[in-house]
Amino acid sequence: MLPEPFDLLNEDASTPLILAKGEHVFRQGDETRGVFFVVSGAICLTRLTEAGAAVTLHNAKVGGMFAEASLYSDHYHCDAIAVAPSEVIHLSKRAIQTRQREDAAFSEGLTRRLATQVQDYRQLLTLHAVKSANERVYLAVASGRLRGSVTQLASEIGLTKEACYRALKELTDQGELCKTGRGEYALRRSF
Amino acid sequence: MLPEPFDLLNEDASTPLILAKGEHVFRQGDETRGVFFVVSGAICLTRLTEAGAAVTLHNAKVGGMFAEASLYSDHYHCDAIAVAPSEVIHLSKRAIQTRQREDAAFSEGLTRRLATQVQDYRQLLTLHAVKSANERVYLAVASGRLRGSVTQLASEIGLTKEACYRALKELTDQGELCKTGRGEYALRRSF
DNA sequence: AACCAAATATGATTGAAATCATATGTTGCC
DNA sequence: GGCAACATATGATTTCAATCATATTTGGTT
Numbered sequence: 326m327l328p329e330p331f332d333l334l335n336e337d338a339s340t341p342l343i344l345a346k347g348e349h350v351f352r353q354g355d356e357t358r359g360v361f362f363v364v365s366g367a368i369c370l371t372r373l374t375e376a377g378a379a380v381t382l383h384n385a386k387v388g389g390m391f392a393e394a395s396l397y398s399d400h401y402h403c404d405a406i407a408v409a410p411s412e413v414i415h416l417s418k419r420a421i422q423t424r425q426r427e428d429a430a431f432s433e434g435l436t437r438r439l440a441t442q443v444q445d446y447r448q449l450l451t452l453h454a455v456k457s458a459n460e461r462v463y464l465a466v467a468s469g470r471l472r473g474s475v476t477q478l479a480s481e482i483g484l485t486k487e488a489c490y491r492a493l494k495e496l497t498d499q500g501e502l503c504k505t506g507r508g509e510y511a512l513r514r515s516f
Numbered sequence: 517m518l519p520e521p522f523d524l525l526n527e528d529a530s531t532p533l534i535l536a537k538g539e540h541v542f543r544q545g546d547e548t549r550g551v552f553f554v555v556s557g558a559i560c561l562t563r564l565t566e567a568g569a570a571v572t573l574h575n576a577k578v579g580g581m582f583a584e585a586s587l588y589s590d591h592y593h594c595d596a597i598a599v600a601p602s603e604v605i606h607l608s609k610r611a612i613q614t615r616q617r618e619d620a621a622f623s624e625g626l627t628r629r630l631a632t633q634v635q636d637y638r639q640l641l642t643l644h645a646v647k648s649a650n651e652r653v654y655l656a657v658a659s660g661r662l663r664g665s666v667t668q669l670a671s672e673i674g675l676t677k678e679a680c681y682r683a684l685k686e687l688t689d690q691g692e693l694c695k696t697g698r699g700e701y702a703l704r705r706s707f
Numbered sequence: 708a709a710c711c712a713a714a715t716a717t718g719a720t721t722g723a724a725a726t727c728a729t730a731t732g733t734t735g736c737c
Numbered sequence: 738g739g740c741a742a743c744a745t746a747t748g749a750t751t752t753c754a755a756t757c758a759t760a761t762t763t764g765g766t767t
Contacts, residue, residue: 378654394631440584
């Protein structure tokens with residue numbers, strides 16, 4: 326259920342929370358309680374700047390986590406609001422910190438997870454810089470990003486789903502990709 | 517001199533490097549040697565896509581660090597180039613990894629640093645998802661991303677410099693921003 | 708079985724940013 | 738001082754993805 330290394334935590338370190346749409350998981354200024362895993366729905370993290378502008382910091386989706394950095398600050402510096410009816414799992418800050426001190430494998434797992442995320446986000450940013458929709462979709466498929474739905478991929482790589490479907494069709498017509506099923510495409514092996 | 521947790525390292529773990537403007541600290545594909553601290557000047561981390569597009573991943577300024585994630589990969593996945601005559605301090609990968617195993621405080625500090633980077637990349641990706649160029653530029657300025665040149669900002673947030681200048685002009689005309697100098701803009705305080 | 712919501716798929720039109728072009732301002736350098 | 742490189746700045750045109758529209762398929766629910 327939980328991603329590494331959080332699967333190593335004791336059961337009493339995690340608490341499931343059910344949230345209605347619009348409900349807060351935490352607010353800017355609240356004392357930090359820990360990090361969260363999204364089971365269903367979606368959580369949006371926003372912050373108000375000094376000048377009063379609302380800046381979205383992160384949209385946490387199913388399978389994702391948020392507020393990792395809260396482990397290192399006393400108070401949350403943004404609001405976390407459910408943008409749909411959601412279920413999240415709260416992971417206790419104290420339990421994580423204790424485990425981090427006492428278990429080198431857990432500690433390393435956490436650091437490695439963050440490092441992996443940094444790499445993944447960098448790859449995504451590189452993908453976003455590709456101007457052509459066709460090439461962007463091709464590279465996304467080539468780097469194994471078409472796992473879930475095409476709709477999901479589209480949002481991940483910064484295109485509309487329509488543009489994404491069109492690109493997939495054109496790439497298939499051009500022989501760059503081949504369609505392996507409904508919403509499934511594979512690289513055309515060059516041999 | 518060095519920020520946490522790298523100030524805890526032995527002196528022989530660090531090596532100063534002098535760089536001319538345009539010189540590389542490392543290149544994409546180089547075997548990882550460690551992380552770097554900026555003493556003077558500025559280092560820009562960019563990644564070249566297969567299509568040749570340059571994406572700015574990070575602008576490390578005086579007092580900042582870069583390439584923390586290289587500790588968990590064998591090869592650098594971006595170029596680090598001095599955008600001005602610079603002095604950086606190289607921190608040995610081996611020394612860091614050894615210290616990480618032997619010193620819990622050091623290890624925790626490193627994890628905190630990575631968590632902060634994850635936060636930053638998420639914010640950048642969220643920014644890239646904003647369709648309107650004007651709003652994107654406004655939010656970028658609101659979240660303090662206009663530090664270096666407008667050209668740098670444009671590449672960071674996924675716009676051409678022209679579109680970026682135009683947005684800045686329009687936002688200024690609309691009274692959302694105010695121009696504080698050549699290539700310098702500030703939020704219009706609402707009070 | 709019937710129904711609904713969401714994903715898949717594609718066609719037509721539009722609009723906004725990219726591109727191309729040009730000019731001035733600034734900085735560092737020989 | 739003069740030159741080269743780059744940042745700043747804005748105007749004109751083009752292009753390509755967004756948007757709007759519509760139809761079918763699928764999976765889940767009652």
